[in-house]
Amino acid sequence: MAQFALRRSHIIAAASLTALLASCAHSPQPPAPSQPPVTSPSPETGPISYESSGHADIDAWRKDFSARALAAGHDRAVVKSVLTGISPLELWLGSTFQPAQTGIEDQAEFAKPIWDYLRVPMSNSRISTGQARLAENPALFDALEAAYNVDREAIVAIWGMETSFGAIKGNYDGPNVLANMAVEGRRKGLAESELLSLMKILEKGDAQRDDLKAGWAGAMGHTQFMPSTYIAFAQDFDGDGLKDIWNSEADALASAANYLSSSGYALHQPWGIEVLAPTGFDYSLADGNERRMESWMQAGLVPAAGGAFNTNGANYAELWLPAGAEGPKYLLFNNFKVFKTYNNADSYAFAVGLSGDAMGGRMGPVAAWPTHLHPLTVSEIKTLQAALNAKGFDAGVVDGIPGRKTKGALQAFQKSQGLVADGYPTREALAMVTGSGSVGVAVSPGTN
Ligand SMILES: [Ca+2]
Structure with missing residues (x-):
């Protein structure tokens, strides 16, 4: 505490001096002092000295x-x-506990099946708390939508993902x-x-x-900005002169909305629409490429919720199979990419979109998760990547991350074998690639 008080005093001293100089510049000239004030410190030069940290x-x-x-x-x-x-800090420099050195294995976005990853973001408490936050201050969210053209559900969903609405900053x-x-x-x-x-x-x-x-x-703060992000995007939305993303919900949420807006968010456009595919659909079209809505409709995709597609002017989408051909299927729009600028993981953006929809009263997905399948662990993904590379299907760097290149290589392999080419990296798919048996090959119902 004493150290904090000491550190704060440096800033206060500097600020007081600045205020004094500023007030002098705008005040009638006082009588010239005969000599400089004795309290004026001589400017320090040279290296700053610090008390040793003991490290x-x-x-x-x-x-x-x-x-x-x-x-x-x-x-x-x-x-x-x-x-x-x-x-x-033990966390970074200690010898017993170093999550900083464990690499991606600790990042939930890559380590869990998608349906497990979604449990917390889609929990009743997360959704109901988000709804309560939206309901208790509608004027703030009206103002945020008007100022930044970002849907309130997206802002609140990110707030929930980042800090459980400020509970864990x-x-x-x-x-x-x-x-x-x-x-x-x-x-x-x-x-x-x-x-x-x-x-x-x-x-x-x-x-x-x-x-x-x-x-x-x-x-830092309610919506977890790095300092450089703070400099570029933080906002003072409550008008007190400080960009207080730590204590002011208005400032923090405006800062997040400003970031999303600057990343290209489009108001009232969907981040994604769950779809159903017809029998015989070519799942290799889930290749990361965007195509016009017309071509998806011609290929037979329809909204899982029924009715016609309503994209509010979003004309291009990519088809995404978060759990392969047997699970929920989504057309993803530009707002999904905007969510990924906050955290570059499909699962994160998906959780933001799904939880925001749920807070707005639209629960998804309609289709059930294929929990009988066994998604690969990080080390198994590495095995899959190496095996695909060895067979001439370019999965890229063997890093344990099932990125678009890995999925594309698996799809090419599946296609070459006459299998459903959904690129979903399961133990069943790994067994096919490594030739170690054909345990429960993922064949989509309604296909072939
Ligand atoms: Ca403020």
Whole structure:
């Protein structure tokens, strides 16, 4: 606490001095003092000195980075306040628990079957809380939609995904998390660049040093902005002069809406529409390519909810099979891509879209998830990728992520074998590729 008080005093001192100078410039000239005020500090120069963190790597990095931040023209008091009190976090630099070093295996977007991943975003409590948030402040959401042209359900769904509507914003000191990330090393460039952004935030007066709370990877506030994102997109929507994404829901939600709007969000257009496909449909068309709505209709796709397609002017969509040909099928529109600019995972964007729809009273999907299938783990995906590459179907880098290239390679393999070419990486599909038996090959009902 004492350290925080000390750090805050640097900013207050700098701000008071600025205010004093500003007021002088606009006031009648006082009698000239006979000599400079004795309280005026002589400008400090040279390296900033810090108390040791007790961690040699942190101390060495901070000395070097502090000098570079000063050389880049950052305010001395701000640099010092940001880098004072940096200390090693077990999470990043400890020896016993290092999620930062476990790679993608810990990222839920890749590790779980989609229907498991969706359990929390589509839970009754998440949906009902989102609906309650929408209902308790309709004027705010009217204003947000009018100002940013982003549907309120999308804004609230992201709020729910990021922090459970502000319940889990993260209570790490943002500068300390980023400093630890820099010292840990693999994301040094990103961490240092984000630290410089934090300095800019303080220099502009958009937030105060002690406000800079973050999650374990440096994302801040209700809607989890990295510092550079904050600089580019944060908004003061309640008009108090601060862009307070930590404590002001209006500011945080406006900031998220501004980000979505700047990423190309189109008001009242769907992110996705669940569809039904006719018998004999060619699932290799789920290849990541967008096609005109007319061609999807000619191919026989119809809305799963019945009626006619209503896309509000969205003319292009790609067909996406989140769980293969046996599961729910979606046409995805541009707003889905916009969700992915927040977090570049299909499952994340899907959860935003589905949960937002549910908060708006439209539950999906209509079709059941094929929970009898066995999606691959990260290490099994690597096996699949290597096996496809070995057979001449280019799955790209063996990274354990079932991206579009991996799915395309699996589809090409399936097509070559006369199988349903849905590209869904299951144990059943892996067995076909590796030739280790034909356990329950995924054949879609209503196909062939
Ligand atoms: Ca504000």
